[in-house]
Amino acid sequence: MLRAALELFGRDGVAGTTLSALRAASGVSVGSFYHHFAGKEQVAEALFVECIAMYQEAFLAELKAHDGARGAVSGAVAFHVRWCKEHPDRARFMFTERPAASAALDERNKAFYREVWSWWRVQARHGALIGVDGTTAFVLWLGPAQELCRMWLNGQSAEPSARQIEWLSEAAWRSLGADHDR
Amino acid sequence: MLRAALELFGRDGVAGTTLSALRAASGVSVGSFYHHFAGKEQVAEALFVECIAMYQEAFLAELKAHDGARGAVSGAVAFHVRWCKEHPDRARFMFTERPAASAALDERNKAFYREVWSWWRVQARHGALIGVDGTTAFVLWLGPAQELCRMWLNGQSAEPSARQIEWLSEAAWRSLGADHDR
DNA sequence: GGGCGTTTTGGAATAATGTTCTAGGTGGTT
DNA sequence: AACCACCTAGAACATTATTCCAAAACGCCC
Numbered sequence: 001m002l003r004a005a006l007e008l009f010g011r012d013g014v015a016g017t018t019l020s021a022l023r024a025a026s027g028v029s030v031g032s033f034y035h036h037f038a039g040k041e042q043v044a045e046a047l048f049v050e051c052i053a054m055y056q057e058a059f060l061a062e063l064k065a066h067d068g069a070r071g072a073v074s075g076a077v078a079f080h081v082r083w084c085k086e087h088p089d090r091a092r093f094m095f096t097e098r099p100a101a102s103a104a105l106d107e108r109n110k111a112f113y114r115e116v117w118s119w120w121r122v123q124a125r126h127g128a129l130i131g132v133d134g135t136t137a138f139v140l141w142l143g144p145a146q147e148l149c150r151m152w153l154n155g156q157s158a159e160p161s162a163r164q165i166e167w168l169s170e171a172a173w174r175s176l177g178a179d180h181d182r
Numbered sequence: 183m184l185r186a187a188l189e190l191f192g193r194d195g196v197a198g199t200t201l202s203a204l205r206a207a208s209g210v211s212v213g214s215f216y217h218h219f220a221g222k223e224q225v226a227e228a229l230f231v232e233c234i235a236m237y238q239e240a241f242l243a244e245l246k247a248h249d250g251a252r253g254a255v256s257g258a259v260a261f262h263v264r265w266c267k268e269h270p271d272r273a274r275f276m277f278t279e280r281p282a283a284s285a286a287l288d289e290r291n292k293a294f295y296r297e298v299w300s301w302w303r304v305q306a307r308h309g310a311l312i313g314v315d316g317t318t319a320f321v322l323w324l325g326p327a328q329e330l331c332r333m334w335l336n337g338q339s340a341e342p343s344a345r346q347i348e349w350l351s352e353a354a355w356r357s358l359g360a361d362h363d364r
Numbered sequence: 365g366g367g368c369g370t371t372t373t374g375g376a377a378t379a380a381t382g383t384t385c386t387a388g389g390t391g392g393t394t
Numbered sequence: 395a396a397c398c399a400c401c402t403a404g405a406a407c408a409t410t411a412t413t414c415c416a417a418a419a420c421g422c423c424c
Contacts, residue, residue, distance in 0.1 A: 013280065015197030019382060029403045034383070036401090098195065098278060098336065135330065135339045136346050140353050143326035148317065154280065157317045164318050171322050175353040201411060211374045216412070218372090 001026040001036075002050070005043050010092040014044045041100060048099045049108065051090040056112045058083060063119060069128035072119075073176055074169035077145045081160050081168075084149040092153045095146075130178045140175045144168050183208040183218075184232070187225050192274040196226045223282060230281045231290065233272040238294045240265060245301060251310035254301075255358055256351035259327045263342050263350075266331040274335045277328075312360045322357045326350050 004025035008017040019040060023033065037043050062079040066072035084091040099105060113134065120137060123129040132140075145168050151157040186207035190199040201222060205215065219225050244261040248254035266273040281287060295316065302319060305311040311319075327350050333339040 013197070015195070018380085020380095030383085031385090031404070032402050039383070096280060132349060133346070135333065136349050139326040139329040139333070140350070143329035144321040145325075146329055147321040147325035151317065151321070164315070167314060167318050168322070171357040174356050200409085202409095212412085213375070213414085214373050216414095221412075 001028060002043070002047060006047055006089050006093060009044060009047065009097070010089040014040065014097055044097060045100060045102055045105075047093065048097065049102070049105055051087075051094050052105070053108060054087070054090070055083060055094070056108070060112070060115060063116070069123040069126075070173055070177060072123075073129070073141065073173050077142065077169045077172050078165050080142055080145045081149060081165050084153065085159070088153060091149060095150050095153060124178070127178055129176055137176065141172050144171065183210060184225070184229060188229055188271050188275060191226060191229065191279070192271040196222060196279055226279060227282060227284055227287075229275065230279065231284070231287055233269075233276050234287065235290060236269070236272070237265060237276070238290070242294070242297060245298065251305040251308075252355055252359060254305075255311070255323065255355050259324065259351045259354050260347050262324055262327040263331060263347050266335065267341070270335060273331060277332050277335060306360070309360055311358055319358065323354050326353065 005017075005022055008021055008025060011017075012021075017040075019030075019033070022040070022043075023030070037046075059076065059079065062075055063072055066075050117134050120129060120134070124131045129137075145165075148157070148160050148164065148168065152159055187199075187204055190203055190207060193199075194203075199222075201212070201215070204222075204225075205212070219228075241258065241261065244257055245254055248257050299316050302311060302316070306313045314322075327347075330339070330342050330346065330350065334341055
């Protein structure tokens with residue numbers, strides 16, 4: 001059910017997929033559907049939380065797999081694109097839908113940002129990364145990769161190539177690393 | 183009418199605004215509405231074209247206002263954020279909605295990209311900008327600014343500050359400019 | 365100003381879609 | 395077998411988009 005919903009939501013958007021389509025794709029009756037979910041929106045919300053949890057967990061693992069700031073910064077960029085390639089349905093869904101405000105989601109996001117940000121501050125204190133606010137750091141770090149994936153998933157550009165990922169990784173380090181002259 | 187639609191579409195999304203809301207906000211009757219537009223979606227499409235035309239025109243003007251590559255690259259980043267601040271409804275609408283494929287839109291986009299890209303190639307041939315494909319250049323150039331604006335318009339971060347814009351402008355130049363050692 | 369064709373408006377009728385409700389079925393427990 | 399909690403099915407209902415036609419407004423010619 002959730003699997004079918006993911007594909008439909010990714011292709012047509014939450015608003016664009018009818019309940020009939022959902023039911024046809026997953027073979028559940030109206031009553032059954034409403035027994036398990038409060039409605040279409042709630043399915044979308046559950047899916048959203050699931051996707052973002054999956055992404056954030058993998059992101060943190062990637063971060064911890066590197067011990068130098070340079071490797072982590074570049075690695076995270078490559079990771080972001082890789083994750084989108086491996087889970088295109090989830091990525092398309094996450095980038096397209098604007099989730100309704102949800103306490104569970106806020107909680108999760110806050111915990112994620114806290115963890116990433118504390119890592120960042122340690123690196124910055126060591127003189128490996130520049131000291132900027134979290135938002136600026138985030139958009140410089142993953143903004144280009146995010147935009148590249150978005151364009152690809154929207155059909156506006158080709159699938160990101162290894163060479164492009166290299167460019168983006170290097171650029172991120174050039175923007176965020178503090179250990180070269182400036 | 184289009185003005186009211188813009189605000190509602192920006193706030194609630196196209197799918198989230200009912201026709202009644204649209205009619206209440208603009209004071210037109212059902213028949214009148216369907217006489218002028220083929221439906222809700224078509225209003226969205228018309229709005230989308232209008233917004234993107236406005237943006238692209240202003241972007242090209244900004245580009246031509248600089249004669250050095252450095253000023254143009256940095257200026258465009260600042261311009262992007264400035265434009266979003268000046269037209270938050272339009273920006274929110276453009277960043278949120280996935281427009282249906284439209285020949286008019288494709289035509290316009292192609293012309294825009296052609297123009298920007300030809301400017302880019304001239305600068306690259308002069309040795310002022312790096313030689314990369316258009317997509318990579320675009321995401322490195324405006325990806326961070328775009329992501330920053332998106333976060334702000336989605337209420338996930340504060341309004342972009344002058345300091346943030348400076349950071350992004352500098353980073354864009356550091357990524358794209360070719361006249362410093364590398 | 366008065367007819368007359370065209371454009372525009374208004375709102376009832378219709379269609380599509382999301383949600384609720386109720387009657388029943390299923391499987392496990394005693 | 396009787397009971398009970400959970401689940402399924404689909405008809406009934408509510409909301410919303412769209413169609414349709416009659417009437418009003420408009421522009422134009424005489």
